[in-house]
Amino acid sequence: MKVIDTLRRSNRSLLSAKARTILTALAIGVGAFALTLTLSASNGAERFVNQIVSDNFDPAELIVSADEAVFNRVDTSKPQEYDESFGEIASQAGATTQIKQIDAEDIEKISQVDGVDSVREGVSVSLKYLTREGQKKYVGVVGTFSPYQKPDLLAGEIPESLGNRQILLPEGYLSSLGFVNPEDAVGKTVRLVMNKSTGSSLLAQAQSEQGINISQESLMEFQKEVEFSEDFTIVAVLKKPVTSQPGTELYMYAGIEDTKRLNDIIKEGTPGFQKYSYIFVRVKDGENESKLIEVQNKLKDMGYEAQSVKDTQEFLNQIIGVLRGIVITFGLIALIASVFGVINTMYISVLQRTREIGLMKALGMRKRDVGRLFRFEAAWIGFIGGAIGSLLAFVIGSLMNPWITKKLELGDDSLLVFDIKQIVVLIFLLVLVAIFAGLLPARKATKLDPIEALRTE
Amino acid sequence: MPKEVVLIEVKGVTKIYGKKDNLFIALKDVNLIIPEGATVAITGKSGSGKSTLMHVMSGIDHPNDGQVLISGKDLHSMKRKEMDKFRAEEMSFIFQAFFVEANQTCYQNVALPLEIAEIPLRRRRTLVEKALGRVELGDKIDSKARDLSGGQKQRLAIARAIVNQPKIIFADEPTGNLDSVTGDRIVDLLFELNKTLGCTICIVTHDEELAKRCSMKVVIKDGEIIDLIQRKAVKTVTKSSTKKAKKK
Ligand SMILES: Nc1ncnc2c1ncn2[C@@H]1O[C@H](COP(=O)(O)OP(=O)(O)OP(=O)(O)O)[C@@H](O)[C@H]1O
Numbered sequence: 197m198k199v200i201d202t203l204r205r206s207n208r209s210l211l212s213a214k215a216r217t218i219l220t221a222l223a224i225g226v227g228a229f230a231l232t233l234t235l236s237a238s239n240g241a242e243r244f245v246n247q248i249v250s251d252n253f254d255p256a257e258l259i260v261s262a263d264e265a266v267f268n269r270v271d272t273s274k275p276q277e278y279d280e281s282f283g284e285i286a287s288q289a290g291a292t293t294q295i296k297q298i299d300a301e302d303i304e305k306i307s308q309v310d311g312v313d314s315v316r317e318g319v320s321v322s323l324k325y326l327t328r329e330g331q332k333k334y335v336g337v338v339g340t341f342s343p344y345q346k347p348d349l350l351a352g353e354i355p356e357s358l359g360n361r362q363i364l365l366p367e368g369y370l371s372s373l374g375f376v377n378p379e380d381a382v383g384k385t386v387r388l389v390m391n392k393s394t395g396s397s398l399l400a401q402a403q404s405e406q407g408i409n410i411s412q413e414s415l416m417e418f419q420k421e422v423e424f425s426e427d428f429t430i431v432a433v434l435k436k437p438v439t440s441q442p443g444t445e446l447y448m449y450a451g452i453e454d455t456k457r458l459n460d461i462i463k464e465g466t467p468g469f470q471k472y473s474y475i476f477v478r479v480k481d482g483e484n485e486s487k488l489i490e491v492q493n494k495l496k497d498m499g500y501e502a503q504s505v506k507d508t509q510e511f512l513n514q515i516i517g518v519l520r521g522i523v524i525t526f527g528l529i530a531l532i533a534s535v536f537g538v539i540n541t542m543y544i545s546v547l548q549r550t551r552e553i554g555l556m557k558a559l560g561m562r563k564r565d566v567g568r569l570f571r572f573e574a575a576w577i578g579f580i581g582g583a584i585g586s587l588l589a590f591v592i593g594s595l596m597n598p599w600i601t602k603k604l605e606l607g608d609d610s611l612l613v614f615d616i617k618q619i620v621v622l623i624f625l626l627v628l629v630a631i632f633a634g635l636l637p638a639r640k641a642t643k644l645d646p647i648e649a650l651r652t653e
Numbered sequence: 654m655p656k657e658v659v660l661i662e663v664k665g666v667t668k669i670y671g672k673k674d675n676l677f678i679a680l681k682d683v684n685l686i687i688p689e690g691a692t693v694a695i696t697g698k699s700g701s702g703k704s705t706l707m708h709v710m711s712g713i714d715h716p717n718d719g720q721v722l723i724s725g726k727d728l729h730s731m732k733r734k735e736m737d738k739f740r741a742e743e744m745s746f747i748f749q750a751f752f753v754e755a756n757q758t759c760y761q762n763v764a765l766p767l768e769i770a771e772i773p774l775r776r777r778r779t780l781v782e783k784a785l786g787r788v789e790l791g792d793k794i795d796s797k798a799r800d801l802s803g804g805q806k807q808r809l810a811i812a813r814a815i816v817n818q819p820k821i822i823f824a825d826e827p828t829g830n831l832d833s834v835t836g837d838r839i840v841d842l843l844f845e846l847n848k849t850l851g852c853t854i855c856i857v858t859h860d861e862e863l864a865k866r867c868s869m870k871v872v873i874k875d876g877e878i879i880d881l882i883q884r885k886a887v888k889t890v891t892k893s894s895t896k897k898a899k900k901k
């Protein structure tokens with residue numbers, strides 16, 4: 197019998213037992229459904245991570261710190277000895293950890309390293325508040341804009357070199373600061389108000405001179421003394437960032453000269469003056485991974501911690517991989533269960549068609565073709581199940597996508613990314629699984645004795 | 654009358670069922686020669702071994718001893734593949750219980766032997782139409798077999814048996830499940846096919862009337878041939894035509 201005729205006959209016999217076929221196929225469909233959704237979710241997650249990383253980091257840059265605490269969890273159960281030259285960061289659950297900082301000397305040393313192109317400090321300025329004429333005061337942070345960031349803008353544009361008291365304002369501040377729309381904000385100024393850190397020592401001094409009860413007036417006086425402000429011009433309004441690092445949604449951005457200057461004013465006279473938790477080191481031809489790793493290793497040998505964008509990306513993707521593995525395991529368990537369904541259905545099919553098989557064999561049908569007839573039948577079940585499952589996953593996923601995206605605040609990106617190639621491979625694998633499940637029943641059919649078969653009434 | 658050509662030669666065939674203590678000899682040293690174009694009636698009591706003989710002659714059952722020669726070729730020493738090819742191209746079956754596939758159309762039922770014999774698709778339709786035309790089911794070609802009457806089902810089975818123009822048709826009690834009028838029409842049809850297509854027909858039957866119309870009658874008892882009557886084939890034609898006339 198020709199393969200095409202065998203195929204047609206298997207197809208027909210499945211159609212003549214529609215309910216049975218569909219129910220068996222649905223068991224496979226459940227597995228296909230779970231696997232399709234898992235794969236598409238992890239596609240989306242991976243794409244999302246890569247997007248965050250490439251939107252915010254220069255692949256040719258290394259993030260360098262003097263202390264591993266910047267990148268890793270540190271043991272906060274043991275007391276740390278105080279070191280005046282250390283800065284401090286708040287770590288998990290409010291416990292504070294001192295971290296060793298990078299100073300001018302370190303920067304000088306790192307700049308000299310072979311292969312290093314340039315170094316920029318990681319600075320962010322915590323404001324006392326920001327405001328505008330006739331508006332309320334709001335807290336805020338100004339980050340340093342890196343030329344590799346590619347934020348979406350609602351209005352204005354980012355000049356080639358941001359500086360000269362120019363600032364990028366996030367969408368979230370618009371109405372609070374009294375702007376009617378993004379265009380309205382461009383070209384206007386905002387006032388950034390900060391406190392010099394020396395303020396705390398001045399306050400201590402005043403207290404020791406006047407006793408604990410400082411008069412209200414002198415307190416106001418004193419506040420004026422430590423407070424300083426600068427006016428910045430808004431050059432662009434940032435769309436609510438989707439692929440920013442978490443927690444930086446309301447960051448304003450200014451050029452490195454501005455943030456450094458403000459930071460220096462704030463920190464002047466404190467141990468943290470001109471010291472940084474981390475710096476960005478640009479590597480010559482750092483897009484080339486081997487060059488990047490070469491410099492990374494050199495810096496590590498010098499006792500610094502250095503991480504590339506890739507490291508971060510890989511770390512995040514690893515977490516996604518583990519989650520994916522768990523769900524895939526459940527999908528596979530569903531599949532294994534469905535294998536028994538296929539075996540059962542195929543056995544019933546062989547039993548029901550004992551006479552037909554006997555007749556076909558009596559009429560000279562080859563054993564090989566009889567086996568093929570049932571393997572095709574199993575393959576069809578696998579195909580139908582796979583197609584139904586992944587199609588359903590596709591339809592439901594596509595319908596749910598906008599909702600999920602909104603819930604997770606992913607902006608334009610969607611969590612579920614369907615890859616046709618992946619789905620085709622998945623269906624193909626399911627067909628193989630079904631054929632495997634159909635092997636034993638098909639064997640039973642080929643072994644059938646035509647006389648015995650024709651005797652059954 | 655030209656000299657008869659031997660089509661099937663059964664030589665000393667013995668068939669034993671069961672094992673050791675429970676042996677049953679279904680065929681005992683059976684010898685039989687069937688010429689080409691013959692109509693053979695195999696008769697005998699139930700359990701005498703008629704079906705067994707037919708299964709051995711068609712190769713779907715294997716004898717414990719002896720040979721079956723078809724056109725001089727030993728059927729049971731053929732390789733599997735060769736035997737399958739032989740069965741697909743040279744012989745066909747009709748059963749008491751029809752064994753048509755109820756869910757399939759008449760076309761699909763009749764096309765089965767053609768598919769097995771790997772006849773190209775474009776030739777199938779005409780062959781099927783011709784075969785169905787012969788059994789007067791031409792207008793039912795796309796009907797489901799389940800919608801046919803008993804007699805129509807057996808005619809469908811006959812169409813399936815003749816579609817690939819086999820040399821030999823084995824029919825095991827083809828009228829056993831039919832009323833006598835319908836049964837007679839089926840038998841008429843078989844004799845007509847024997848005449849027009851020249852195919853050899855072996856019919857297992859309990860019907861003495863039918864046996865009388867055959868060119869050969871083989872009587873089996875307890876696995877042995879106890880009587881063998883040869884007649885001229887011409888008789889059947891006259892008888893069938895008179896019978897038809899009587900009905901009208
Ligand atoms: N597989 C088997 N195992 C044991 N005995 C068998 C087997 N097949 C047939 N027989 C026996 O062989 C004998 C002949 O069987 P067969 O089917 O040839 O009879 P038959 O002449 O066709 O009878 P009927 O007219 O009832 O169809 C019977 O007694 C039957 O019980």
Ligand SMILES: [Mg+2]
Nearest residue numbers: 703704705825
């Ligand atoms: Mg019988």
